[in-house]
Amino acid sequence: MSDLPVLAVTLGDPVGIGPEITLKTLAEPEALQMAHGVAVGDAIVLERLVRHLGLNLEINPIATVADARFTTGVIDVLNLGVVREDLPWGEVNATAGAAAVGAIEVATRLAMAGEVDAIVTAPINKEAIWAAGSQHLGHTEMLGELTGSTRFNTMFWVSGLKIFFATRHLSLREAISQITRENIEHAIREAYTALEVFGTEKPRLAVAALNPHGGENGKFGDEEIIAIAPAVAAARVAGLDVVGPIPADSVFHQGIQGRFDGVLSLYHDQGHIASKTYDFDGTVSVTVGLPILRTSVDHGTAFDIAGTGRASHGTMRAAFKAAATLAPYARRLPAIYPPGVR
Incomplete structure (x- = not known):
């Protein structure tokens, strides 16, 4: 019996690039050495793609994970x-x-039942899932409902650095209004705990500044003075190795260079731009707050190149590798949002 983790890889939207990047990733010899990957979706979609692209691959439809050949x-x-x-x-x-939607539901059930160690998700199209009757805003919200989780967040992993987000899908105006001492204290604690859960001993966490030059002592904004710095100070009093606020134009570079294990980004694009500019294909999204491990590509369905064979599977390969690497820590995930906090 192999000790390799078993990963359920959803195909995403079957008329987007998800099936192609899943197929290319699972076909690589490197993938077989890292984990046992099982695609979740419709065999007809992959069979069509194999014919269309002229690939020398066999599609093996199965009813249970136990039927997989992993060959x-x-x-x-x-x-x-x-x-x-x-x-x-x-x-x-x-x-x-x-x-x-069906692929996400099946993969999640498998992970909740312990039949797979993690799920890796290909991109979905929101308009398509809404047309199918789904009321969810996207992947993360769907996974939250399926796992009974009410509080979750995103962690980006790029070149060894883990990036967390104090706010996510909000307008910039609304995100700034959420930069309070209390909210930043919570975000720091969650990010720090996530670093520990994922195996970092004595984590070093940096908190990004909001304003240019870190606010220049209030000349360019006072969020650093009234919210961020006090939250960092409180975390340090509690014994956490946290520093900041550090200007956003340098903190991510310092993290990539190894000075920090994690960086807390204050809003969506602050962390996204930094990570994707540095390494778009190598940036992996990990959902924290769920009782199961889920990694994902950080891009969309790319309808414009679907079915052409031109889709790069670099991010899917990175997401697959991340899931294989983090799988041993999956059982510790509930510690990020303990009972009563979730």
């Missing part, structure tokens, strides 16, 4: 049977949306 040149796929005919590439389609 070179064979792609095991838990076959959902939602898609029953070829769908037009790169178009919003309710059937495709239903297939994407």
Whole structure:
């Protein structure tokens, strides 16, 4: 019996690039050495892609993870049977949306039951899942409901640095209004705990500043003075190795250079721009706050190149590798948001 982790890899939207990047990743010999990967979706979608791209791969439809062969040149796929005919590439389609939702549901159930060690998700199209009847804003919200989680966040992992977010899907104006001492204290504690959960001993966490030059002692804004610095000071009193606020134009570079294990970004684009500019393909999204491990690509369905064979699978490869690496810590994930906090 192999000690390699078992990863469920969803195909995402079947008429986007998700099936292609999943196929390319699972077909690589390196993937077989890192983990046992099982695609979750519709076999007909992968069979069509293999024919269309002229790939020398066998698609093996299975009903349970136990049926997987995990063999070179064979792609095991838990076959959902939602898609029953070829769908037009790169178009919003309710059937495709239903297939994407179904794959997420099946993969999540497998992870909750302990049949797989983690899930890796390919991109979905929000319009398609809404056309299929889903009320969720996206992947993370869907996973939250499926796992009974009410509080969760995103961690980016790039070149060894873990980036956390004090706020996420808010307008910039609303995000700034959420920069309070209390909120930053909570975000620091969550980020620090996540670093520990994922195996970092004695984490070093930096908190980014909000304003240019860190506010220049209030000349460019006072959020650093009234909220961020006091939150950092409180964390240090509690024994956490936290520094900041450090100007955002340098803190991520310092983190990449190894000075910190993690950086707390204050709003969505602050961390996204830094990580994706440095290494777009190598940036992996990890959902923290769920009782299961989920990694994901950090890009969309790329309908414009779907079915062309031109999709880069670099981010999917990185997400697969991250899931394999972090799988041993999956059982510790509930510690990030303990009972009563979740």
